[in-house]
Amino acid sequence: MKSWRETCELNRGIPGFVPDHHPAFHDPFAGGGTIPLEAQRLGLESYASDLNPVSVMINKAILEIPPKFAGLPPVNPDASNVIVSATIEGQGIRGLSDDIKYYAQWVRNTAIDRIGKLYPKVELPREYGGGKGTVIAYIWARTVKSPNPAFSHVDVPLVSTFYLSSGKGKEVYIEPVIHNDSYDFTIKYDKPVDPAKVASGTGFLKDDGKKVKASFRCILSGTAIKADYIDEEAKNGRLGFRIMAVAVEGEQRRIYLPPDSVKMEVINEMINSYKSLEYEMGLPTQECRGTFASNAQGRRYGFYQFKDYFTSRQLVTLSTFSDLVKEVREKIIVDANIANFNTDIKPLNDGGSGASAYADAIIVFLSFAIDKMADLGNCLVRWEPVAQCPRQLFGRQGIQMSWGFAESNPLSTSSGSWHTLIEGICRTLNKNFSNVSNSYKGNAVQSDASMQEISNLKIISTDPPYYDNIGYADLSEFFYVWMRRTLRPFFPTIFATISVPKTEELVATPYRHGSKSEADLFFLNGMTNTLENLALNSHKAFPLTIYYAFKQSETNENGTSSTGWETFLQAVMNAGLVITGTWPLRTENGSRLVGQDTNALASSIVLVCRPRLKDAQSISRRAFIRELNELMPEALETMIGGKLESPSVAAVDLQQASIGPGMSVFSKYSAVLEADGSRMTVKTALQLINKVVDAYLNEADGELDSDTMYCLNWFDQYGWNRGDYGQAEVLATAKGTTVDGMKLAGILESGQGKVRLLKWQEYPKEWIPEQDNRTPVWEALHQMIRALQQQGEQVAGALFAGMPARSEAIRNLAYRLYTLCERKGWSDDARAYNELIASWDAIAAAAHDFGHHGTQIELF
Structure with missing residues (x-):
């Protein structure tokens, strides 16, 4: 507020600068909430909106819930005086965090009572101390019928690697043992004689030793199992899986046991008994089109509905935890009332702050743990032989096929378990919200950016979708199906739809719109309407700032450009905005940039936009080029100056960053006219801008x-x-x-x-x-x-x-x-x-x- 008053004093008399009316902030494409959260930390009342229900819930969890319940003591019966004292002294949401952990433990204990038999302990061999051991993960291999006629009755494994642990001096691997027309798996603790063979599993290798993608060899006959054969088997429902090993918690290290250490027949009988009762209700049967990364090649491998991403045991487990989270809500309300929580009876969805709202807040975070458990507990999770743990499904923005997979034990205390995920959530809350107070103001709502009026008289800064880079709605469906199952009774409006809204999502996705050209047109029109809406509603004293990090990736003799940038900038122009400045911001961790397989963008480009003057004139192509040549060298020198007080823009970002000053020239005119009188396209403008960049770099050749x-x-x-x-x-x-x-x-x-x-x-x-x-x-x-x-x-x-x-x-x-x-x-x-x-x-x-x-x- 002090800063705002000083700003108003400097801008006295200019509309919008009113000392006693601090402007609020709005991000209409809030996503994961980074920008509105930082706005809130700066002291602004922060509004976050998004079309995606998953994003809305994340923003509620970081913008609305912490301030509402900051400084309150925990309500659980076991809360210690130390926790109560620390919380009353203003330790942010320590009380909420403590309650999340307590009621999560109740959920875990009850889950063990209900489905603990699905994850039985195993007998440890004498060399490992004997007794019982807790399973961390079950390691599986997918199977198909052998294409060799002599073994066509045998399900043979498709294994990408036989390594369980690949650390130097810690090698552990699976070794198949052949018995005529059958095979078993044994575990070897030693450096293999042929490491390349172990590393490649049953993968089909070319003469140069490299794997052929999605191709394997029959473990019995050596016959090639080609990709088209696997596709056909999967299409006809004949893609199965077989257990290869079991990872068990040990005192000093992981212990790996062969498949016969667990009685899967008994477990499967119990799974079927659970499924026959109540757990088939509410399973995620939505179509998973657009999520699976191999869709472009027509490979679905039997994944047609979201429930197909999970084993039967995983479905039973996730359903159980979802039901228990709904059950624990009533327990929280009772305990909160006993602890004399305030008497407001409205739920959180209606703006409440009493016992019911507090219970809703806790189960929101518990629902996140269920989503993370799904991320680490599905049949596409790989076993990581370096870290020796299951690796989450979403390591990238897409779901990839995994031939072998690790089925984690959510009832253990290791990776992928409920215990570990809850610990992570509470640790994050205590670290990042330790200073939050009731004075923080935050609001998160579901809204279409092109039609909302939340932006009215607010400062707007946003990170919109990057053309066709990521289909957020398709990807978030994986989490939405479980979040909806848990939270729909308490947030009925947000979870009203069976699937994540996709029709209105501003992403150029050809499969939704029939063709690439139709997808381009949809993105252009939608982004234009959205930017027009933002320009109309935003606070007139402030520019509209837009983050954009879509890499220019299409290069030819005319220069570097991309349809993503062209379409987005055309929308900026069509919306009547002029780019008055650009800031290349270093937004990526430096460790990500070194040693990666791709030239990742180090920076996001922030476009600073204001409405174009109504009396803006047109300019000729020649005059436009002349102005570029006058202004661009100074801007480029600033970007690559390399001074300690003015860090240089990374090489991979230079073409991106140069768009800003170039387009600021192009966008301030009503039109740039070609020699024939036609309007210059954004694509042509980008190519001319890039040529100026090239000329600037080449100019140094003389030195x-x-x-x-x-x-x-x-x-x-x-x-x-x-x-x-x-x-x-x-x-x-x-x-x-x-x-x-x-x-x-x-x-x-x-x-x-x-x-x-x-x-x-x-x-x-x-x-x-x-x-x-x-x-x-x-x-x-x-x-x-x-x-x-x-x-x-x-x-x-x-x-x-x-x-x-x-x-x-x-x-x-x-x-x-x-x-x-x-x-x-x-x-x-x-x-x-x-x-x-x-x-x-x-x-x-x-x-x-x-x-x-x-x-x-x-x-x-």
């Missing part, structure tokens, strides 16, 4: 030394491949250098009539820049990449400290080479240049520190 210019041109033609010595010598002469001289400089090799550039991995570690009499910028750049990749930022900084005069040239060459590699599709090479830029600030800081320890670095 490069002759050796580097040669390498740059040779790399453009040959990459790291060999070329004829004669051609190399001609190019070297044209650039004012020699092949022999560059060989002595240590940047290429020549012999037998061939020449090739050395890769960064081939540069010597003992190189000292101050002692090198011939150091091309090319060599300096690749030595820094080598140091970063092999030795880390400190060593790279030490090299940097020894050549301060080359810093700008090195950085610019890295940007230039990244762009070149991206356009040629050399993603592995591009990654190295991007990682250097992403680490530039840390390297510069290390160089600065190195200089203060005795190295001459005044020029840096």
Whole structure:
């Protein structure tokens, strides 16, 4: 409020700046709630809306519930005086967290009474101490009938790997034992004789040792089991599964036992008895189209309804926990009334704050635990042989086929268990909401962004869907089906629909709209309507800020662009908005950027938008290009300046970040007119902007030394491949250098009539820049990449400290080479240049520190 009053004083007389009326905040695409939560922490009354019911519940859990019940003592009968005292003193939602843990334990204890027999303990061999052991997970393999006629009556396993533990010195693996036309599985605690064979399971290997995707070999005959055969078997309901091993809790390590340690026949009989009673009611039978990642290839593997993602035992377990969460609500209300909770009788859904509302708040968090249990308790969860635990299904935005799977024990205390998930929820609440108080104001509602009026007179900042990147509605259906089963009686409006609303979701999904062109049109029209609505309702004193991180991925001779950006920016233009500024924000964890298989965006681009002036004029193509050439170089220099107080934009983000200043020129005019009088398209504008970026990067070539210019041109033609010595010598002469001289400089090799550039991995570690009499910028750049990749930022900084005069040239060459590699599709090479830029600030800081320890670095 103090900051707001100061702002109003500076803007006295301007509409919207009223000192006693602090503006509220709204995010109309709230999603997981990051932006509205941070707005609330800054002191703004925060509104979050989303079409997706799962998102709405997440936002209720972080925006509405914590402030409503902050500072209250727990109500459970076992609450200690220590907890009560700490809570009364204002420890955020410690009391709520304590109650969540208590009533979750009641749910677990009751679940053990009801379905504990489905997860029996196993007898431990004498070498492991004997007695009973708690199963962590059951390791299964999918099976098909052998395609070999001699064994067509046998269900043979499809196994991606036989490793149970792959840590060095901790190897444990499954070994199949063949008995004529049958087989068993045994467990081996030792380093395998043939590690590659164990690692590949029954996968079909090519001559080069690489696996053929979705293809296996018959364990009995060696006959190939091809993908189309597996598809046909699955289509006809003949894809089964068989247990291979059991992981058990041990005192010091995991214990792995063979399949005969558990009596699955007995367990299956009990499962069927439970299913025949009450548990078939309310199972998730919705169609799972759009969720399974292999749908594009027509491979469904028998997954047609959401219940197909789970074994019978998992369905019984999840249904039981869902029912128990509904049951525990009444127990919480009774205990809250005994603890003299306030007398408000309205439920949370109606804005209540009494015993019923408090019980609703607790079961919201318990429902999240059920969803996480489904994420870690389905028949597509992989066993992770490094961490030796089940790995969650949603490691990416899609569901992938898993041939082997780990069925976790939710009644244990290990990964995937109810106990572990509740501990995680309470730990997160105590850490992140320790300072929350009743003064925090938050609201979460379900609403379509294109039609809502919540934005009226509010500050708006939002992260909308990225064209066709992720189908949020399809993916969240996996969680919605269980959340709805648990919470629908208490939040009937939010969970009124059987499935997550999809028709209105602003994602360009061809299967929903009939074709890609229809999907594009839907996204364009929908986003235009939404942005028009936001511009109309937003607080007039503030700009509309939009996060967008859709990577420009379509590259050709005309430059880099993407349909996602074109369509989104066209919607911005159609909505009558002008981009007045852009902020590239580093939003990704740095550890994610190094060593990944893809060049992940390091930044989100924030577009700052205001309504276009009603009297905005048009401009010619020539004038537009002239203005780009005047304004873009300064903007680009700011982005890649690389100063400690102004961190550089990563190479992978440069094309993204440059969209902002370029489109700010394009969008401020009513139209940019081509020579024939037609309106310039956004696609053409993006290509022109990218050409200016290229020209800026290429302009630095004139400052490069002759050796580097040669390498740059040779790399453009040959990459790291060999070329004829004669051609190399001609190019070297044209650039004012020699092949022999560059060989002595240590940047290429020549012999037998061939020449090739050395890769960064081939540069010597003992190189000292101050002692090198011939150091091309090319060599300096690749030595820094080598140091970063092999030795880390400190060593790279030490090299940097020894050549301060080359810093700008090195950085610019890295940007230039990244762009070149991206356009040629050399993603592995591009990654190295991007990682250097992403680490530039840390390297510069290390160089600065190195200089203060005795190295001459005044020029840096």
